[in-house]
Amino acid sequence: MKSFLKYWLPLLVWLGVIFVGSTSVMSTAHTSRYIIPVLLWLKPGMTPQTIWVIIVFMRKCVHVIEYAVLALLLWRALRSLPIFRTKTLIVFGAVLLGCAMFAASDEFHQVFVKSRTPAVRDVLLDVTGAVLGLLIGLSFARRHPKKFRATTHNSCCCGVRRHVFGNSVDAARRSRTKCIRQQFRAGFTCGRYHSKPGARSA
Numbered sequence: 577m578k579s580f581l582k583y584w585l586p587l588l589v590w591l592g593v594i595f596v597g598s599t600s601v602m603s604t605a606h607t608s609r610y611i612i613p614v615l616l617w618l619k620p621g622m623t624p625q626t627i628w629v630i631i632v633f634m635r636k637c638v639h640v641i642e643y644a645v646l647a648l649l650l651w652r653a654l655r656s657l658p659i660f661r662t663k664t665l666i667v668f669g670a671v672l673l674g675c676a677m678f679a680a681s682d683e684f685h686q687v688f689v690k691s692r693t694p695a696v697r698d699v700l701l702d703v704t705g706a707v708l709g710l711l712i713g714l715s716f717a718r719r720h721p722k723k724f725r726a727t728t729h730n731s732c733c734c735g736v737r738r739h740v741f742g743n744s745v746d747a748a749r750r751s752r753t754k755c756i757r758q759q760f761r762a763g764f765t766c767g768r769y770h771s772k773p774g775a776r777s778a
Contacts, residue, residue, distance in 0.1 A: 579656060582656075583652060584653050586649055587646075587649040587650055587652075587653050590642075590645060591646070591678070593642070594642055594643075594646065594678070594682060595682070595685075597638075597642065598685055598689070598692065599689060599692075600691040600692065603689075603691035603692055604635070604691075605691055606691075611627075611630075611631055611634070612627055615627055615630060636698075636701055639698055639701040640701055640708065641705060642702075643675055643679060643701075643703070643704075643705035643706045644705040644706065644712070646675055646705075646706065646709065647671050647672070647675050647705070647706040647707075647708075647709030647710050647713065648709040648710075648712060648713050650671045650674055651667060651668075651671050651709070651710060651713040652713070654667045654670060654671065655667060655717070664714070664717060668714065671706065671713075672703070672707065672710060675702065675703065675706035676699070676702075676703050676706070679698075679699045679702035679703060679706075680699055682702070683695065683696075683698055683699055
């Protein structure tokens with residue numbers, strides 16, 4: 577249950593966000609009501625053509641971003657499964673195929689929404705975003721084995737050092753212990769003089 581909440585629930589939530597984004601709620605007619613006043617506030621006198629270009633550009637960027645996040649979440653969820661932790665290429669292909677299929681179904685869903693217009697180029701943008709997200713996930717996946725190999729290498733080196741120098745270290749410890757015992761018997765401890773039992777001070 578903890579694994580589901582950590583890895584799979586964020587993925588399901590994000591799928592719901594994308595689905596809502598393909599409804600009339602996030603159509604151009606609705607979102608432009610909020611975007612146009614902001615643009616005119618930033619630059620009064622902006623032409624309608626410029627406003628339209630900015631709105632279209634922003635919407636296409638959203639396609640790339642939302643599917644980059646989707647690919648990262650799906651990559652993270654699949655990598656949490658023990659069977660897929662070392663199969664990077666399989667996970668890469670599965671995530672890319674899954675994102676492409678969901679993008680196609682998302683555009684098909686817009687056929688039934690009057691205020692939305694499905695387009696093949698949007699599917700290509702979605703797949704581009706998924707590839708971007710996968711590249712980010714792959715870069716993180718490559719860092720982890722390097723750290724693991726470095727840790728393993730250090731552990732092995734330490735083990736070799738302990739094996740090679742272990743006898744000399746033990747011998748030094750035994751010699752030091754023997755020296756301390758002799759100093760105690762002679763009335764000295766670490767170079768300091770202690771009066772022997774029964775001795776009187778002057």
